[in-house]
Amino acid sequence: MNKGLEYYLRLPYRVVIYPSPEGGYVAEVPDLPGCLTQSETLEELMEMVEDAKRCWIADALERGEEVPEPVDESYSGRILVRAPKSLHRALAEKAREEGVSLNQYIVYQLSRAVGLR
Numbered sequence: 001m002n003k004g005l006e007y008y009l010r011l012p013y014r015v016v017i018y019p020s021p022e023g024g025y026v027a028e029v030p031d032l033p034g035c036l037t038q039s040e041t042l043e044e045l046m047e048m049v050e051d052a053k054r055c056w057i058a059d060a061l062e063r064g065e066e067v068p069e070p071v072d073e074s075y076s077g078r079i080l081v082r083a084p085k086s087l088h089r090a091l092a093e094k095a096r097e098e099g100v101s102l103n104q105y106i107v108y109q110l111s112r113a114v115g116l117r
Contacts, residue, residue: 008057013070031070032056
């Protein structure tokens with residue numbers, strides 16, 4: 001199948017929007033490195049991000065470069081981790097001291113480690 005511009009534009013690329021220090025907003029498409037745009041309003045930003053994606057993809061295709069497809073970011077919430085017995089014991093003891101399950105304690109500690117509350 002020939003994957004042209006229209007094929008890639010139909011794919012569900014994730015768009016990250018954040019406030020710009022200069023005012024307005026910035027939109028970034030993480031799966032297309034360097035694909036970003038800026039606008040004063042969110043309404044205008046959504047139009048501009050579509051244009052930025054179109055330009056980024058068209059340029060890559062014109063140069064014969066590979067266009068990355070969106071990363072599937074479906075998360076089940078389930079993680080299997082192997083740990084040394086001593087760490088497992090220490091975590092289980094701490095969880096018992098706190099009166100919570102081992103799973104709750106590990107989720108709490110991981111959340112703290114990445115800055116989530």
